[in-house]
Amino acid sequence: MTPYQCRCGQALFCENTRCSNCGRIQAFEPLRAAMLSLDTDDDGWVDGEGNRYRPCANRAEWRVCNGVVEADSNETLCSGCRLNRTIPSMSRGENVLRWKRLEAAKRRMIAGVxxxxxxxxSGGGMRFDFLEDKRSHPDVLEHFVTTGHKDGVxxxxxxxxxxxxxxxxxxxxxxxxxxxxxxxxxxxxxxFYPQLVTDPGGxxxxxxxxSADYDQALNRYYEExxxxxxxxxxxxxxxxxxPLEDWAECFAHFLHIEDTLETAICYGLSPDPAQDxxxxxxxxxxxxxxxxxxxxxxGQRDHYPFILTPVVIDKLLYVQAAVARAAGRS
Ligand SMILES: [Zn+2]
Ligand SMILES: [Zn+2]
Ligand SMILES: [Zn+2]
Structure with missing residues (x-):
């Protein structure tokens, strides 16, 4: 991701809540991938154009996001937090930091897409359930919550x-x-699969x-x-x-590559290949x-421990083309 700039000129990153140089409040708006640099006055927070904001309720109460809501809006949550259907139980102190990490990753993904x-x-909207099971919370009913996606959730x-x-x-x-x-x-x-994959043959x-039997395939994978x-x-x-897991993995890698390459280019660590x-x-x-x-x-592990073979590159190019088509940029 490209670094942002405070109105004072200080470099900022999308997780920042305040400028370490001038003290201005910072707010990240993931849907626009934009950083707002806000002054504080008697009536609250205001940007350079005079637009007024208040903190997202999750920011005010738990400090788990750095979002804001327009002051005259009926919403209490920022555009990122509004996607949450279930949040972690805040009766457990350790969940505050966990939730904050989940929000940071979610906001970065939203900005990337x-x-x-x-x-x-789009399509009914993406929703998030951040759930616990008995391994972390003895009072919940579920023994085993797996990460996954179903019907937009x-x-x-x-x-x-x-x-x-x-x-x-x-x-x-x-x-x-x-x-x-x-x-x-x-x-x-x-x-995004239903929106992006419009050529079943390809x-x-x-x-x-x-359409290969999903449960059978996953059982086989975990057993063998x-x-x-x-x-x-x-x-x-x-x-x-x-095949659907292959797609989701390739989509994730496409986002990893786009985000990290953008960072590398803006710091002069990679030549800019433009949009080819x-x-x-x-x-x-x-x-x-x-x-x-x-x-x-x-002394760290490899940041990117993967090998891009010719077949894998073809799949990544397929994801790129599908995204470009959907975004009307083909
Ligand atoms: Zn500043
Ligand atoms: Zn928020
Ligand atoms: Zn999956």
């Missing part, structure tokens, strides 16, 4: 925002990468038959593991479980090498 011309409020297990639990899960599953942002971008891929040729040679055809082991889709993938493939090596130099 909005920049590409997609609308989270994205369910995320709140434990995914707990560092210890998520790393443990990553190691148990033998995964190379597991992040809250990755989950949310993956589930957004399921949400999809099936690349990803496989989307990924198919032999998955590395040649899929971006991740999980992507090999079913294949050149963007090539620029990314070149940038990943120093990106991972930088992490290793600091």
């Amino acid at each position: 909005s920049k590409l011309g997609l609308d989270v409020n 994205i369910t995320i297990n709140v434990l995914e925002a707990d560092e210890i639990q998520r790393v443990q899960q990553r190691e148990l599953m033998g995964e190379r990468y597991r992040t809250v942002l990755g989950h949310i971008r993956h589930e957004a891929g399921h949400f 999809f099936t040729a690349l990803f496989g038959d989307p 593991g990924p198919a032999d040679g998955w590395e040649q055809r899929h971006i991740s082991a999980y992507a090999s479980s079913h 889709p294949r050149e963007r993938i090539n620029a990314w493939a070149r940038f990943v090498i120093p990106l991972n090596e930088l992490g290793r130099s600091l």
Whole structure:
């Protein structure tokens, strides 16, 4: 993501709540991927044009987002928080930080898809259930809440925002990468699938038959593991479980690449390949090498532990073309 600028000139990032230089209030508006730099006066918060705002109720009460609402609006929640159907139980103190991490990832995903011309409020609207199960909350009924998407509702297990639990899960599953942002971008891929995939033949040729029995495929994946040679055809082991999971993984990677490449370009770390889709993938493939090596130099895991084979690149280009078509930019 490109850094933003406060009205005083200080560089800002989309998670900032206040400018560390001049103290102005900062608010991120994910639907426009815009940062508002606000002065405080006796009547509240005001931008450079005189528009007035008040804090999102979740910001005022829990500090879990950095959103605002227009002062004369009937809404109490910002455009990001309005997508929540279920929030974590705030009777448990540790959930405040977990919820904040979930919101940060959600807002970044919304900004990413909005920049590409997609609308989270389309098709009935994207909704979020941040749920707990008995592993983190003995009083809830569910024994096991899995992250997933159904009929526009994205369910995320709140434990995914707990560092210890998520790393443990990553190691148990033998995964190379597991992040809250990755989950949310993956589930957004399921949400946008009906809008984006308008050529069933083209999809099936690349990803496989989307109508293949889903439960059977997932059971097989969890019992037997990924198919032999998955590395040649899929971006991740999980992507090999079913064509729709392959799509969601590729959609998430498309968002990872677009966001990170934009950051690299604006800091002068990668040449700008403009809008040429294949050149963007090539620029990314070149940038990943120093990106991972930088992490290793600091004793960190690889930031991007994936291999883009020719088949995987074709799938990413398919996602890019589908997004461009939907956004009217084809
Ligand atoms: Zn400032
Ligand atoms: Zn909010
Ligand atoms: Zn999925």
